[in-house]
Amino acid sequence: AAKGGGRGRHHFYDDDLHSDAKERQQLEQDLRDAIAENALELYYQPQVRTTTERIAGFEALLRWKHPRHGYMSPARFIPVAEETGLVSQIGEWALRTACRDLARWPEEVRVAVNVSPLQFANPALPAIVTSAIASAGIDPARLELEITESVFLGDDKSTEAMFASLKGIGVRLALDDFGTGYSSLGYLKKAPFDKIKIDQSFVRGATIKGSRNGAIISSIVSLAEALGMETTAEGVETLDELDLVRMLGCSHVQGYIYERPLSLEVANARIEEGLDAVAQGPRSARAPRQ
Numbered sequence: 001a002a003k004g005g006g007r008g009r010h011h012f013y014d015d016d017l018h019s020d021a022k023e024r025q026q027l028e029q030d031l032r033d034a035i036a037e038n039a040l041e042l043y044y045q046p047q048v049r050t051t052t053e054r055i056a057g058f059e060a061l062l063r064w065k066h067p068r069h070g071y072m073s074p075a076r077f078i079p080v081a082e083e084t085g086l087v088s089q090i091g092e093w094a095l096r097t098a099c100r101d102l103a104r105w106p107e108e109v110r111v112a113v114n115v116s117p118l119q120f121a122n123p124a125l126p127a128i129v130t131s132a133i134a135s136a137g138i139d140p141a142r143l144e145l146e147i148t149e150s151v152f153l154g155d156d157k158s159t160e161a162m163f164a165s166l167k168g169i170g171v172r173l174a175l176d177d178f179g180t181g182y183s184s185l186g187y188l189k190k191a192p193f194d195k196i197k198i199d200q201s202f203v204r205g206a207t208i209k210g211s212r213n214g215a216i217i218s219s220i221v222s223l224a225e226a227l228g229m230e231t232t233a234e235g236v237e238t239l240d241e242l243d244l245v246r247m248l249g250c251s252h253v254q255g256y257i258y259e260r261p262l263s264l265e266v267a268n269a270r271i272e273e274g275l276d277a278v279a280q281g282p283r284s285a286r287a288p289r290q
């Protein structure tokens with residue numbers, strides 16, 4: 001706003017900055033209260049294997065019913081949690097809760113939990129993961145940790161050591177939001193990922209094999225296959241997008257085309273019905289994008 005120039009504008013800019021800071025501070029306090037009052041929840045979104053059309057696992061996604069703002073997206077409060085360090089506490093709670101919920105689900109089902117860069121930088125993470133697995137009594141191979149490329153911004157040696165000790169526990173590792181960050185291929189060489197999650201921005205509106213997005217998805221799939229990794233197409237909403245990502249060989253699909261994130265109660269009921277998944281959604285409404 002300050003770029004607009006004029007002396008008067010600066011006042012607005014300062015006011016904006018001030019109220020931004022105040023809003024953040026308020027959000028931080030609300031988040032502390034939410035933790036204390038156990039007001040955070042995990043929702044679970046199915047991840048479907050394309051070849052079998054069965055639910056292979058669920059991604060655990062935080063939900064917060066804010067006392068004044070209603071349901072608030074983690075995209076909004078996770079950054080605040082990350083800045084204030086609260087994400088460590090929230091992340092540990094999410095890990096323990098997801099493992100405990102998983103313990104009641106069929107053996108073939110997995111759970112994926114998002115791990116923030118701050119958690120990843122904490123040398124205590126392997127001990128926390130081990131403890132969550134042990135208290136829930138689950139097979140470590142049923143837990144998948146979703147990590148974004150930003151963890152590679154940290155110190156090389158400790159990043160490598162962290163990957164090694166997590167692998168040593170026997171959990172699976174997924175590279176989340178691939179293609180949106182630094183996307184250095186060196187990361188793929190260095191880190192023992194089991195799966196690459198192709199970011200929604202490449203999937204949304206991709207319906208034609210020869211389109212730019214189609215070419216990008218196809219290259220990521222080839223690369224992943226050559227490295228022995230699986231691929232999840234994120235954010236698939238239409239039948240045409242589903243057709244394309246299946247044709248291009250993505251091993252898994254996650255998106256509204258199958259299910260939205262479900263409350264624990266609904267997820268449990270969904271599992272009771274069986275693990276077969278049925279795609280339900282529109283054909284792409286608009287002309288396919290490049």
Ligand code: C2E
Nearest residue numbers: 061062073074075078094114115116235236237254255256
């Ligand atoms: P993410 O890990 O990439 O999670 C996928 C996001 O895509 C979720 O947003 C999910 O609801 C949304 N999504 C799934 N399918 C579709 C679709 O077909 N269409 C559209 N438009 N969206 C779809 P959500 O739940 O709002 O979470 C946003 C982000 O917040 C996550 O992105 C993740 O980075 C972060 N987050 C969520 N839970 C946790 C957590 O427990 N710990 C940490 N550190 N971060 C979390």
Ligand code: MG
Nearest residue numbers: 059114146176
């Ligand atoms: Mg994720």
Ligand code: MG
Nearest residue numbers: 176177197234
């Ligand atoms: Mg993602």
Ligand code: MG
Nearest residue numbers: 075148176177
């Ligand atoms: Mg994301």
